[in-house]
Amino acid sequence: MVSLTTQPGARLALVVLSAGLLLLAGFPGWGQRDPRAAGYYQTGLALKREGKLASAVDQFRQAVKLDPQYADAYWGLAWCLVGLGKDEAAIEAFRWVIRLAPETDNAVEAAKAVERIRLRRPGLDHTAPEPQTFLIALCMVREGNSDIYLADAQGVVRRRLTTEPCADTQPAFSGDAHQIVFVSDRSGNRDLWAIKADGTGLRQLTTDPAPDYSPTWSPRGAEIVFVSERSGHPELWSLNLTTGEQRSLGQASGQDLSPAWSPSGDTLAFVSDREGTGKIYLWDPATGTARRLLSNTIAEYRPVWAADGQFLYFSWSLEGNWQVCRVRPSGEGLEAVAPTPDNQQLWGASPDGRWLLVSSDRTGQSRLYLRSQQTGEVRAVGQANLEVLGGALSPALPQAVAEILLTVQP
Secondary structure (H helix, E strand, O other): OHHHHOOHHHHHHHHHHHHHHHHHOOOOOOOOOOHHHHHHHHHHHHHHHOOOHHHHHHHHHHHHHHOOOOHHHHHHHHHHHHHOOOHHHHHHHHHHHHHHOOOOHHHHHHHHHHHHHHHHOOOOOOOOOOOEEOOEEEEEEEOOEEEEEEEOOOOOEEEEOOOOOOOEEEEEEOOOOOEEEEEEOOOOOOEEEEEEOOOOOOEEOOOOOOOEEEEEEOOOOOEEEEEEOOOOOOEEEEEEOOOOOEEEOOOOOOOEEEEEEOOOOOOEEEEEOOOOOOEEEEEEOOOOEEEEOOOOOOOEEEEEEOOOOOOEEEEEEEOOEEEEEEEOOOOOOOEEOOOOOOOEEEEEEOOOOOEEEEEEOOOOOOEEEEEEOOOOOEEEEOOOOOEEEEEEEOOOEEHHHHHHHHHOOO
């Protein structure tokens, strides 16, 4: 990712250059694909599908030799090289994808692929490691309308994702941070919708007449668990994103709310009042059974997993004041986190473990803040004059990937 991160001006120049190439493609003599290069590319794809990776590499290399701007050919070349174990050459091919087409999904995936190779073989690449960061999705109210916005790790709003005159709320990131599921009543009913983090690809996921809300995306991206009132009361349902199948998880005792997948995907935390007070339960998808996490009677709300799965954060109401605590999934090690006299509720935990995303009405208006677990430092998230109803923190992202998602126009 050196080509994207060395200087802000260089990054902008790459984006402008790429956009210019796309525009010039519509004029005779400019940006048109060399038919010979296209032929080599198609042959390479066919060989790749047949598993003949070495022969495919030769075809893709011929394509980029004839057409040095052929980003798709570099993309095919890179994955063939990965399959052949030629990681160093694959890194260079992936970087050409980023240089030539920074506005595409392939550029995002190429940046991630480079980071995965570097983690697997840290001595292979001698350039500086790509800094990691995260994104913040937030629901902010402007002129009585709530929409989904995207902010950087400093809490500065960088992109508005939704603009419909309706209530868009409760954003949650996919496991790769490239998509966001949220709740919207734009169709006349509270349903689940999804949008890419770059503002494209809006699509409706559920259409049942009953309200659907509180989504959580599985770490591997194949499933979304959410709360639905299809049976007349809140219970947990899942949506298979591959097949479209929707099913109840069978946890129908009382009101079940606030589901949250563990990072490994083997446990689902949620809140239920099945034994009176709202408490956190852990559901095992392998057995279909749930166990109560803590035996006390203090009300708990909105569980959030640490990125390493070692702790489960949550808010609880102690003497009428909402505070943030954490505990191990075993139920051991219960402790208060970043205690404060403010009445605050939890929305997320940063992937590096340093920050909690909390809401507070300390100024008389609901706002989101990043609160440091180590120092107690507080950063306001969003715009000071707008009410913020909630938010979510993404998984860790390379800085270059985050910058693409935040700045490149669809």
